[in-house]
Amino acid sequence: MGNDIVAMSRKIPMAATKLAKIVALGGQSGIAQNDLMRFTDSAAKMGVAFDVSAEKAGQSMAELRSAFQLDQSGVExxxxxxxxxxxxxxxxxxxxxxxxxxxxxxxxxxxxxxxxxxxxxxxxxxxxxxxxxxxxxxxxxxxxxxxxxxxxxxxxxxxxxxxxxxxxxxxxxxxxxxxxxxxxxxxxxxxxxxxxxxxxxxxxxxxxxxxxxxxxxxxxxxxxx
Known part of the structure; x- marks a missing residue:
């Protein structure tokens, strides 16, 4: 997963350390392992687009998923x-x-x-x-x-x-x-x-x-x- 995070940091204007925080937030929020990288990618892009921190983007996306019972496609x-x-x-x-x-x-x-x-x-x-x-x-x-x-x-x-x-x-x-x-x-x-x-x-x-x-x-x- 570490290699995936580094590779993602080359495509998205966000440092690998910040992406790793989103991965951790996703894991703590119960995001399935096979959804974590997609979740991280979406949250990172949302953070950039909405001008919020990596932590805020990850936490918000996880909360929206939970509150509205959405899968990753739904929250995207x-x-x-x-x-x-x-x-x-x-x-x-x-x-x-x-x-x-x-x-x-x-x-x-x-x-x-x-x-x-x-x-x-x-x-x-x-x-x-x-x-x-x-x-x-x-x-x-x-x-x-x-x-x-x-x-x-x-x-x-x-x-x-x-x-x-x-x-x-x-x-x-x-x-x-x-x-x-x-x-x-x-x-x-x-x-x-x-x-x-x-x-x-x-x-x-x-x-x-x-x-x-x-x-x-x-x-x-x-x-x-």
């Missing part, structure tokens, strides 16, 4: 999506990656694919929302959308005012989470201005208001991403 696809968003939106790839990590597996439980979580994160970060706030806003939005019968009395009333049934929204999230989310945001955006903030606060909580509110004036941008 996610990394490519994050890199694409980093190149085509105002958000830096490393910031998008951190948001995705903070949201974690809850995104898939709520019905979102990993690419959608990354796109939401990129959009919020592009609005200037910091990573922690963005992740919290996304998770709270997801919780409200999938709440179903566990929604509070006031949330149920708010869903009704928007023309939705709280249980149906939860069911729709499992069929088309992205479409359902956009449908809800569009409905809120069509309310009179003075009602929009209070509606978002009622559904998603006050701590999520700053992160979610910018979506209301950027629906078309969100659709494109």
């Amino acid at each position: 696809t996610l990394a490519d999506k994050i890199n694409y968003l980093g190149n085509t939106t105002p958000a830096a790839a490393k910031c998008i990656m951190e948001i995705v990590q903070r949201v974690g597996a809850f995104g898939t439980v709520a019905g979102y694919n990993t690419g959608t979580v990354a796109a939401l994160g990129a959009t919020m970060r592009g609005f200037g929302i910091q990573e922690e706030m963005a992740a919290t806003s996304i998770k709270n939005m997801m919780l409200a959308l999938v709440a179903g019968e566990t929604a509070t009395k006031s949330q149920k009333a708010t869903w009704k005012e928007l023309g939705f049934d709280h249980e149906q929204i939860a069911k729709d999230m499992q069929k088309d989470a992205e479409g359902t989310t956009l449908k809800v945001l569009e409905a809120v955006s069509k309310l009179e201005k003075y009602k929009q903030a209070s509606t978002l606060k009622e559904l998603f909580g006050s701590e999520s208001l700053l992160g979610i509110a910018p979506f209301l004036t950027s629906i078309d941008t969100v659709k494109k991403i």
